[in-house]
Amino acid sequence: MEVDQLRYFLRVAERGNFTRAAEELLISQPALSRSIQKLEEELGQPVFERKTRSVALTEAGKLLQSRAQQVLTLIADTKAEISDDGQSGQIRVGAIPTIAPFFLPDLLRQFSTEFPKASLIVQEDTTDHLLKRCTQGEIDLAIIALPVPAKYLEVEELFEEELLLVLPPDHPLVDKPHIRLNDIKSYPFVLLDEAHCLSDNIVSFCRQRSFHPVAVEQTSQLAMVQELVSLSHGISMIPQMARRLxxxxxxxxxxISGNSPTRKIAAVWNPYRFQSRLLLEFRKRLHEYSQIQCSLK
Known part of the structure; x- marks a missing residue:
């Protein structure tokens, strides 16, 4: 049983499809199929139940999935611990799309300048996927918005930021000295789609005040939300970090006057994985950088 076989098996199990797994692994589908077939021959039973366009784990496959994750995690942690010099190595950082492009660039530049031998890899994804990757050891740390619906992960709150109302320049509320929540109830909203937690933050804030925003349009990118607002398709709420850019x-x-909407940004990592000295330095710089963000308006 080879390490690559376990890695290939886990990717097929995650994707539920040989074609997609092969594309991501950068190997041919026949080569992937042969690898899984050899694994099944060695185990003496199938690990996947083949369907027309997908595969599902058998009972043997479910057991192998758990053990394979443990084996690969142990190998990765062992390599990291042996080569840990506090200066070089790879750090895999995940962040949700409403944080990554607005918060990370300056932090990454500063860290790369201080640790030129370090390799920083950034993965942008939704909260659920990042938490799963963090749990499984595919990333070292995730930067997300609270709350965190996951167990066995360490969570450090970094800072809280305001969600600002964004309006087209000719909107009737622009000249109003103080805009309250009641003033925006009758206006349609442009929101991110349901995969993004920012929309949950906005809807939750409004619901707690007996108001449900009516979304006339939903999109997958914050920049598109801003553009649609510019075109008078509706109004929205945008994180302070995005407004600054x-x-x-x-x-x-x-x-919004009164109790303004906010969101809390946090760092999340798996405390059961090996924490390299380089990763600890990154977490330290992340904390310091976040304190600066708190002071910015």
């Missing part, structure tokens, strides 16, 4: 005059940002 928006230099256009085609949108107007305002705070």
């Amino acid at each position: 928006d230099k256009t005059d085609r949108r107007v940002y305002r705070s």
